[in-house]
Amino acid sequence: MTALSASYRNEFAKLLSRKKYIVFLFIGLAICLIWAGLGQLLASFIKQSGGLSLVLSPTPMGMLPFFLQILVPLLMFMGISDLLTVEGADSTMRAMICRPVERWKLYAAKILAVVTYAALYLTSIFIICAILNLIFGKALSVTDLVLALISYALTLIPLAVLASFAALVALLGRSSTLTMFILLLSYLLLNVLPVFFPVLSEMLFTSYLSWYRLWIGALPGISKLIHMLAIVLGYGTVFFMAGSLLFDRKDF
Amino acid sequence: MTEEMVLELENITKLYKSGRGAQDISFALAPGEVLGLLGPNGSGKTTTMKAIAGMVQLTRGKASICGVDVTKRHEQAMRHTGCLIEAPALYGHMTAYQNLKLAARFYKNIDDGRIDAVLRLVEMDKYKKERVASFSLGMRQRIGLALALLSEPRLLILDEPANGLDIEGMIHVRDIVKNTAEKGAAVLISSHLAHEIEQCATHAAIIYGGKLLCVEAMETILTSSPSLEDYFLAQVAKTRIQCGV
Numbered sequence: 001m002t003a004l005s006a007s008y009r010n011e012f013a014k015l016l017s018r019k020k021y022i023v024f025l026f027i028g029l030a031i032c033l034i035w036a037g038l039g040q041l042l043a044s045f046i047k048q049s050g051g052l053s054l055v056l057s058p059t060p061m062g063m064l065p066f067f068l069q070i071l072v073p074l075l076m077f078m079g080i081s082d083l084l085t086v087e088g089a090d091s092t093m094r095a096m097i098c099r100p101v102e103r104w105k106l107y108a109a110k111i112l113a114v115v116t117y118a119a120l121y122l123t124s125i126f127i128i129c130a131i132l133n134l135i136f137g138k139a140l141s142v143t144d145l146v147l148a149l150i151s152y153a154l155t156l157i158p159l160a161v162l163a164s165f166a167a168l169v170a171l172l173g174r175s176s177t178l179t180m181f182i183l184l185l186s187y188l189l190l191n192v193l194p195v196f197f198p199v200l201s202e203m204l205f206t207s208y209l210s211w212y213r214l215w216i217g218a219l220p221g222i223s224k225l226i227h228m229l230a231i232v233l234g235y236g237t238v239f240f241m242a243g244s245l246l247f248d249r250k251d252f
Numbered sequence: 253m254t255e256e257m258v259l260e261l262e263n264i265t266k267l268y269k270s271g272r273g274a275q276d277i278s279f280a281l282a283p284g285e286v287l288g289l290l291g292p293n294g295s296g297k298t299t300t301m302k303a304i305a306g307m308v309q310l311t312r313g314k315a316s317i318c319g320v321d322v323t324k325r326h327e328q329a330m331r332h333t334g335c336l337i338e339a340p341a342l343y344g345h346m347t348a349y350q351n352l353k354l355a356a357r358f359y360k361n362i363d364d365g366r367i368d369a370v371l372r373l374v375e376m377d378k379y380k381k382e383r384v385a386s387f388s389l390g391m392r393q394r395i396g397l398a399l400a401l402l403s404e405p406r407l408l409i410l411d412e413p414a415n416g417l418d419i420e421g422m423i424h425v426r427d428i429v430k431n432t433a434e435k436g437a438a439v440l441i442s443s444h445l446a447h448e449i450e451q452c453a454t455h456a457a458i459i460y461g462g463k464l465l466c467v468e469a470m471e472t473i474l475t476s477s478p479s480l481e482d483y484f485l486a487q488v489a490k491t492r493i494q495c496g497v
């Protein structure tokens with residue numbers, strides 16, 4: 001346990017020591033602020049034009065799809081690429097390999113660190129959106145906040161699967177540019193394919209990134225939920241096991 | 253091979269796709285011994301060290317550190333080991349202290365005091381808050397040495413530790429190696445400089461073309477040859493004749 005927790009703390013410290021991850025955190029917060037500002041401008045314009053008095057501020061639930069589908073996956077790909085492909089290419093991986101830690105623990109720690117960063121990112125977005133709602137005159141009810149919080153928490157499971165997928169791809173890439181290119185292309189394909197082939201939408205793990213909608217809305221029935229959970233966890237297990245095996249056999 | 257051996261290698265072989273690597277390397281190291289691996293570039297010294305540290309997967313054979321199989325129980329085996337293999341693996345965007353802190357987290361008994369102590373030992377305490385990216389090759393080598401010594405290992409593996417160091421630095425490394433061995437640790441050190449090995453090793457092993465030619469006590473070597481360099485050249489010449497090269 002010491003080795004796993006030490007690796008996890010190390011990987012997370014390494015991520016946060018790179019300025020770009022802090023900058024991206026502020027970019028996320030800035031997007032929420034800009035959204036709120038534009039909403040206020042639009043609301044006052046509508047009011048001046050004799051329209052209804054509206055409150056247009058970013059709610060945690062309103063902002064979640066944008067961050068969940070675009071920015072957070074992009075940041076996770078960057079994190080995985082930095083911790084696996086870059087460290088493999090510049091040989092810094094050896095600094096950790098020669099320490100008392102099994103390789104699968106090191107591999108798991110890297111994925112966990114990236115998922116933790118995603119959780120930190122989403123938590124910041126949640127807090128800033130809740131504050132902006134409070135400032136701009138429409139505080140969220142406790143029920144809304146709890147539902148939003150549950151939704152944010154639920155997204156972490158499919159995000160962890162996405163991180164495991166990214167880690168598997170990152171092990172095959174020899175440069176961070178190539179890894180990022182393959183990851184972005186495959187992510188795009190995984191999102192576009194179900195549009196043309198709807199039958200795939202239930203089979204691909206990326207379709208479940210927004211599964212929080214099913215959990216917090218009218219529940220689709222226990223068998224459907226078990227079916228969804230099995231697909232997501234199944235993908236996660238396969239990606240993690242395959243990646244772990246590859247990482248274990250890799251020469252550094 | 254006895255129970256008290258710190259390092260035991262039994263026919264370890266690591267062959268890369270190119271066909272190069274190290275083949276059937278067997279030797280053992282007892283506490284207090286310093287074994288110098290001597291061989292030309294590409295002879296298999298680094299591969300042997302990487303195989304011991306679990307950085308590469310063995311093609312066949314077995315490596316044990318303090319009786320623990322490196323392949324089967326890597327975590328336990330590495331608790332007793334400190335390594336500096338090839339160029340030091342350092343995170344350039346982090347400070348010297350942060351690099352050591354990353355390594356320290358793997359051990360229960362290493363605090364900031366120990367980090368400061370090893371930084372002082374390698375004369376890098378003044379630079380502990382500076383980013384590693386701004387360091388010279390010699391300074392990086394010193395930090396790499398501090399990382400290897402951090403856990404007070406029972407087996408210290410140093411691959412060309414004098415790389416990039418000035419004369420004083422080389423003497424300092426030699427003293428560190430001798431002191432570490434005097435405290436009861438075993439040291440495996442590689443170099444392509446015979447006189448470096450001669451001055452700090454108790455034993456020498458010669459690797460050539462991925463194969464271990466011989467392992468001898470330094471006293472025996474210096475009784476039969478004027479210097480380790482002469483011994484090395486004689487061994488290599490003998491092998492070339494045997495191979496018809």
